[in-house]
Amino acid sequence: MTSPASNSPAAILHDVFGYGAFRGRQAEIIDHAIAGGDALVLMPTGGGKSLCYQVPAIARHRAGLGVTVVVSPLIALMHDQVGALEEAGVHAAFLNSTLSLPETQQVEREMMSGRLVLLYVAPERLTTPRMLGQLDSLYERGQLSLVAIDEAHCVSQWGHDFRADYLALNLLHERYPRVPRLALTATADEQTRADIVDRLALGEARRFVSSFDRPNLRYTVVEKDDARRQLLQFIRDEHEGDAGIIYCLSRRKVEETADWLNAQGIAALPYHAGLEAELRRQHQNRFLREDGLVMVATIAFGMGIDKPDVRFVAHLDLPKNIESYYQETGRAGRDGLPADAWMAYGLADVVNMRRMIDDSPADEFFKRSQRGKLEALLALAEAHDCRRARLLAYFGEPSDACAAHQSACDNCRQPPATWEATEAARKALSCIYRFHQNGGQSFGVVHLIDVLRGRMTDKVAQYGHEHLSTFGIGADLSEVQWRAVLRQLIALGHVHVEGEYSTLALTESARAVLRGEVSMRLRQPSERTSRAKRSRGA
Numbered sequence: 396m397t398s399p400a401s402n403s404p405a406a407i408l409h410d411v412f413g414y415g416a417f418r419g420r421q422a423e424i425i426d427h428a429i430a431g432g433d434a435l436v437l438m439p440t441g442g443g444k445s446l447c448y449q450v451p452a453i454a455r456h457r458a459g460l461g462v463t464v465v466v467s468p469l470i471a472l473m474h475d476q477v478g479a480l481e482e483a484g485v486h487a488a489f490l491n492s493t494l495s496l497p498e499t500q501q502v503e504r505e506m507m508s509g510r511l512v513l514l515y516v517a518p519e520r521l522t523t524p525r526m527l528g529q530l531d532s533l534y535e536r537g538q539l540s541l542v543a544i545d546e547a548h549c550v551s552q553w554g555h556d557f558r559a560d561y562l563a564l565n566l567l568h569e570r571y572p573r574v575p576r577l578a579l580t581a582t583a584d585e586q587t588r589a590d591i592v593d594r595l596a597l598g599e600a601r602r603f604v605s606s607f608d609r610p611n612l613r614y615t616v617v618e619k620d621d622a623r624r625q626l627l628q629f630i631r632d633e634h635e636g637d638a639g640i641i642y643c644l645s646r647r648k649v650e651e652t653a654d655w656l657n658a659q660g661i662a663a664l665p666y667h668a669g670l671e672a673e674l675r676r677q678h679q680n681r682f683l684r685e686d687g688l689v690m691v692a693t694i695a696f697g698m699g700i701d702k703p704d705v706r707f708v709a710h711l712d713l714p715k716n717i718e719s720y721y722q723e724t725g726r727a728g729r730d731g732l733p734a735d736a737w738m739a740y741g742l743a744d745v746v747n748m749r750r751m752i753d754d755s756p757a758d759e760f761f762k763r764s765q766r767g768k769l770e771a772l773l774a775l776a777e778a779h780d781c782r783r784a785r786l787l788a789y790f791g792e793p794s795d796a797c798a799a800h801q802s803a804c805d806n807c808r809q810p811p812a813t814w815e816a817t818e819a820a821r822k823a824l825s826c827i828y829r830f831h832q833n834g835g836q837s838f839g840v841v842h843l844i845d846v847l848r849g850r851m852t853d854k855v856a857q858y859g860h861e862h863l864s865t866f867g868i869g870a871d872l873s874e875v876q877w878r879a880v881l882r883q884l885i886a887l888g889h890v891h892v893e894g895e896y897s898t899l900a901l902t903e904s905a906r907a908v909l910r911g912e913v914s915m916r917l918r919q920p921s922e923r924t925s926r927a928k929r930s931r932g933a
C-alpha cells in the first residue's frame with residue numbers, strides 16, 4: 396500500500412532516486428507542477444531539470460492521473476533517462492525514429508493501458524495524427540497527466556537550436572487545456588524567453604529562474620597568437636592528465652588538432668559528424684569511461700553528455716554566440732570542483748563569423764539578430780572587466796565582479812591595462828576611406844595595417860599608397876594593437892568585410908566614429924602576444 400506520506404516529493408526523491416535533498420528551486424517547481432500549474436523553468440545545464448518533471452510525473456501517476464509526456468529533441472538523452480528510470484523501478488518508454496513498428500506498438504499499448512508513468516517523445520512524433528488520436532483518448536479518460544517540453548528554446552527562431560517541429564507544440568495547449576505544462580530550458584536571454592512564452596502560450600505560467608552562475612568555473616579569454624601552442628601551454632600548466640573538451644569549428648581542424656595533441660603526448664580523440672557512427676560512439680564511450688582523455692570536437696559533441704569530471708573546456712574558434720558559449724563551457728566542472736573555460740580568439744575569427752552571417756541565405760531580419768548576438772559575444776571576449784558579471788548580465792542576472800571568488804575570471808585575477816583607441820579607430824577608418832577615394836578599390840586587413848604603419852611593401856608600391864595622406868599615420872602602434880582596433884571596428888559593425896578577398900568597407904555607422912562621437916578603450920595586448928607578433932612581422 397502506498398501511504399500519502401510516501402507519495403510526497405521528498406519521499407519520491409529519496410526512495411526512487413536515492414537523493415537526500417532537492418537542489419535550488421526544484422522543490423518549489425515540483426510542488427507547483429503536482430498541483431497542476433503551468434511553469435517556465437530556466438535552469439542552467441546540470442542544474443537538475445529532469446527531476447522537475449520526473450517527480451511530479453511519479454506523484455501524479457500514483458494519484459491516478461495517468462501518463463506524463465516528455466517532449467525532447469535528444470534521442471540519446473531519451474535513451475539514457477528511460478534506462479535510468481526503469482532501473483529505478485519507474486515504468487518509462489520512448490517513441491522515436493529508432494524503434495521498429497512492433498516496438499512502437501508495444502510502447503503504445505503500455506501507454507494506453509495506463510501502466511506507463513513517463514513517455515518520452517520526439518516533437519515530430521508527438522504531432523502526428525496517430526499520436527494525437529491516442530492522446531485525445533487518454534485526455535478524455537483523464538489519463539493525460541502532464542506535458543513537459545524539454546529544451547524549450549528550440550521553439551525560438553532567435554535561439555541557436557531552432558526546430559520547426561516545436562512550433563506545432565502550441566496545439567497541446569489548445570487541445571488539452573486542463574493538462575499542466577512545464578517548459579524547461581537552460582538557454583534563455585530575454586528575447587528567447589519572450590519567444591518561448593509567446594509561441595507556447597505560457598503567458599499565465601509561473602516562471603522559475605535559477606541563477607546561471609557557475610561559481611566553480613574560471614573564465615579566461617586569450618588573444619590568439621599561435622593558438623595551438625597557447626592551448627598546449629594551458630593544458631601542460633593547468634591540466635596535465637585531466638579530461639577536457641576542445642571545440643573547433645571545422646572537421647578538418649578537429650582532426651588536425653587531435654593528431655597534433657597526440658604527437659605532443661596528450662591523449663586526444665576526434666569527434667565530429669563526418670566520422671562513422673560506430674567510431675563516434677566508441678570515442679564518446681571512451682571519453683566517458685576512461686580517465687584523462689581530451690575530446691577534440693565540433694559542436695556535434697556534447698548535447699546530453701553528462702560527464703561530471705570534465706576539468707576544462709577550450710575553444711580554439713569562437714562559439715556562435717553567448718548562449719552557445721555558456722552551454723559549451725557549462726560541460727566543464729559539473730561535479731562542482733574547480734574547472735576552466737578557456738578560449739583563444741583573434742581577428743580572423745571575427746572576420747569569419749561576420750562573413751558566415753552575411754553570406755548565409757537567411758533573411759535580413761534574422762541576420763540582424765545574429766549580428767547583434769555576435770557583437771555581444773565579442774564584447775565579452777574583448778571585455779576588460781569581469782567576464783562572469785558580463786555573462787550573467789546577458790542572461791538578465793545582476794551580479795558583482797568575481798574578484799573575491801575562488802574561481803575568479805582572468806580579468807578579476809589580473810585586471811588588464813587598457814589604452815585609449817578612439818584616435819586610432821578614426822585613423823583606420825579614414826585610411827579605408829582614402830583607399831576607396833583613390834581608385835575605388837578595397838583592401839584587406841594586412842594591407843591596411845601596412846599602410847597605417849608606413850611599411851613599404853610591394854603592394855604599397857604597386858598601388859602608390861605611400862602617397863596617401865594616411866600612409867604611416869599609425870607607426871606609433873604595433874601590429875597587434877592595430878588588429879585589436881580592427882576587431883572592434885568589425886565587431887561593432889563600423890567596418891564591413893566583403894567578398895572572396897575579405898576586403899574592408901565602411902558602413903553607415905562609421906561616420907559617427909569619424910566625427911569623433913564614439914570613444915573606444917581597448918585592452919592592452921599582453922606582452923607575450925606583442926613580442927611574438929613583432930618577431931614574426933617585418
Ligand code: ADP
Nearest residue numbers: 414416417418438439440441442443444445446
Ligand atoms: P539538466 O537537465 O538541468 O542539465 P539533469 O537533470 O541531467 O540536469 O541533472 C544533472 C545531474 O544532477 C544528474 O546527474 C542528476 O541526477 C543530478 N541531480 C539533480 N537533482 C539532484 C538532487 N536534488 N540531488 C542530487 N543530485 C541531483
Ligand code: ZN
Nearest residue numbers: 781797804807
Ligand atoms: Zn570576474
